[in-house]
Amino acid sequence: MGRNLSFDEKKVLSAITDTFRQKGYEATSIKDIEKATGLTSGSLYNSFGGKEALFDAALSHYNDYVVRHRISIYLDKTEDPLQGLKDLFHSLLKEPDGLSNGCLLTNTAVEFNNRLRHITQDLDTGFSLLEAGFKRQIEKCSTTGQIPKHSSPQQASIRLLILYQGILVFVRAGLRINEIELTLDQEIETIIRGDIS
Amino acid sequence: MGRNLSFDEKKVLSAITDTFRQKGYEATSIKDIEKATGLTSGSLYNSFGGKEALFDAALSHYNDYVVRHRISIYLDKTEDPLQGLKDLFHSLLKEPDGLSNGCLLTNTAVEFNNRLRHITQDLDTGFSLLEAGFKRQIEKCSTTGQIPKHSSPQQASIRLLILYQGILVFVRAGLRINEIELTLDQEIETIIRGDIS
DNA sequence: ATTGTTTTAAAATGAATATTACAAAATGAT
């Protein structure tokens, strides 16, 4: 009972997430979020709580939709597992419209500096999603025979995770994009091809 | 002629830099900088200009002193070039007092999102310092015979740069520190040992 | 239709912000 919500929560969360992703937490004002969502502060505060709660919701939404979706498309659903892995990394370098929004996990990790436990927890969740996706993909590559069996898919997956986040720093800065493009495949392959010693 | 400056500019710039490095640009207030430096806003505005100018000065100071100093100590002046390179990377994981200030280049790249040309320019300068240091070190390792001659020290140096920035994202988040510690040497060695094909 | 409940928009609030204005203090030159 009572008045119905006037908005689609997933659409609104997506707009909020994009705003935080582009501008960061501190640089985003409630007014920015009002503009991005078309809602007024009354609705935002009533539905989500304050600015910090809005950010929490955005970060969770990012994990549940953006990160999972990318893993699903590029990794789990791909025909050629090695190529899918490479495509995922190369896609980081090709943001549409000359934007450099990067990754909300990267941006949040750097901005929040391990100050809020629940934020760090959400970051851990997101990083773990990527890490597990990488590990599955490495094992898939071994199974298909594209690469020799890796001595430690676990170690390789964290090395891919570091590479992933490192690239996103330069994406965000708008620097070294071409140079990274040129060396990316080689870096992926040397990580992936961890021969059994 | 006129009244003398009451402070040591290098000391003050160092305090300003530490503050921005720890909290980021937006989250740092002029009052924070007053506390960190012991100066009042009158002096700060008279000597440096506004907040943006303070940040510019801090970023330049970071390049000229912190980055150069680290390269000098860990790379250029080291007896064992391979060990120096490894030590440099491991030092990222061992910030004193449980702090996670990370690197001002990383933090700024992520926060500023390529919006201010002169900031991006300073970032490019800092990244280039690291990149060139890495390249010299790789060549030194070849000369001493610690590693075989690399097919492309240039490519290897940018891969080290990505690794460096990627690690700093996790340092800042306070996540995966032990896991990175375990795999770091291996990652460095595989980048360094780019055999001539 | 009335009641109770929730959502919404707009205005109000109060704190924090970057910056400026200004007068006193400190210095060197004359």
Next chain:
DNA sequence: ATCATTTTGTAATATTCATTTTAAAACAAT
């Protein structure tokens, strides 16, 4: 010693910010 100049601390300013308040609007149940 006076003057001109620069620095410094304090106070003032004006804006922006997150949040709260408030009343009207929209719904479901009775």
